[in-house]
Amino acid sequence: MSRPRAMAGPSRLLARLRPRSIAGQIALLVVAAIVVAHAVATVAFVLLREPWRPDDHPGVAANRLATVLRLAEAAPPAERPALIAHAGAALPSLRIRPWPAGEAGGELEEHPVLQRLRDGFGSALILSDLGSGSEGGRDWLRIGVATPSGTRLQAVLPDEALRSPRQGAVIFTALVLALTLALLFVWAARALTEPLARLARSAESFGVSGPTVPPPQQGPREVLAVSGALERMGERVRRLIDDRTQMLAAVSHDLRTPITRMRLRAEFIEDEHARAVTLRDLAQMNALVEAALSFVRDGQSGGSGETSLLDLASLVQTVCDGFSDMGAEVSVAESRHVLVRGRPEELERAVTNLVDNAVKYGGRAEIAVTGTPERVAVEVLDRGPGIPEAEREAMLQPFVRGDRSRNQNAPGGFGLGLSIVLAIAETHGGRLVLANRPGGGLCARLELPAAAGQGRPPSARSEPGGPLSQAAE
Known part of the structure; x- marks a missing residue:
């Protein structure tokens, strides 16, 4: 028995913390959606973020080497050796240094990193293989680069394939986020609209044959107010119908006795025409009383019985x-x-x-x-x-x-x-x-x-x- 009580405790606490008004619940829904969206986005960022050392990325290394080559092309020829020396000191992972003109290299095969280097430079480059190797558990390319204006340098690039963006993971994250928000909104919408739907069913069942749907006893403050007003109105309507039915029943009962006495007295009227007219009027009065009572009893009883x-x-x-x-x-x-x-x-x-x-x-x-x-x-x-x-x-x-067209007396x-x-x-x-x-x-x-x-x-x-x-x- 202790377990259900322990489980009921948090549910009662959540019920107390939940706003009682529709405006408060909608505001809570919006805040919850924002929090969930930020939480999912944060988790996705942590899982999909790139390593903190971008120098190890092949594409980053190729782009930086292309930038150094463009700067060397734009500098006067006398300043290029100093620029290359400064670049080597600033980018130690690339190991940039001059490439003597008499030093030859082998032919390089097509490689994604080299294609990224050519794309980043924007002009034709002469690339030579100065020897590959492994260091620190990674493969490296040692290349010689010659630009059209005669700038020559050698550098080391990671011998790895370029890492394409994680499009599948990004799309999956977006779908998870959309599905999470959709489920949250559907659940919240059902929680908000269920009391209104029950209130509508209760109002629709009022005055119709069959069991009456009771008004909702739980929900937003506004719905409970309308529910209470509907219940009180139903009680007043039923009391009004009962009072009218009892009144007409009493009037009908009370009128039968004088109508019967008048009918008996009319039988002693000597004038044949006057007696017939009087009896006809009395019969019509009795029929009117009975018809009015039947209308209230059968037509306006609210489906009782x-x-x-x-x-x-x-x-x-x-x-x-x-x-x-x-x-x-x-x-x-x-x-x-x-x-x-x-x-x-x-x-x-x-x-x-x-x-x-x-x-x-x-x-x-x-x-x-x-x-x-x-x-x-x-x-x-x-x-x-x-x-x-x-x-x-x-x-x-x-x-x-x-x-x-006929007279009401007929x-x-x-x-x-x-x-x-x-x-x-x-x-x-x-x-x-x-x-x-x-x-x-x-x-x-x-x-x-x-x-x-x-x-x-x-x-x-x-x-x-x-x-x-x-x-x-």
């Missing part, structure tokens, strides 16, 4: 049978057995509202159940007047009716049907799409997420106006 797997085709068939028993002209044009996860009562109410609108405004309804492995849909089609595109958004709001609904369907669809993670059909009519499409583990149905389509809709038209 147990969900279960259900066959959408069976649910649609049940709704169609109910309308057919009442004499409505409702038919199923296309059906596929697809599973969804949801609350059966709410989904049945949503389909019922769509079919009821189609029958009310189009006289008849055709229903199609389609889907893909990811999404399933219920399409309710009619040949009614449709909905102008400019009014579709407004039609999804509560208490907005499509039959505006029976015909209260403009809550589509609002309830939209709210139920959203609480189940779906959506409601309204589209006018060519030739007149409306296609109301209720889309829902498909349950996991389903294969692709034989007929699949994801947007209104696809092959199935066109066939239904």
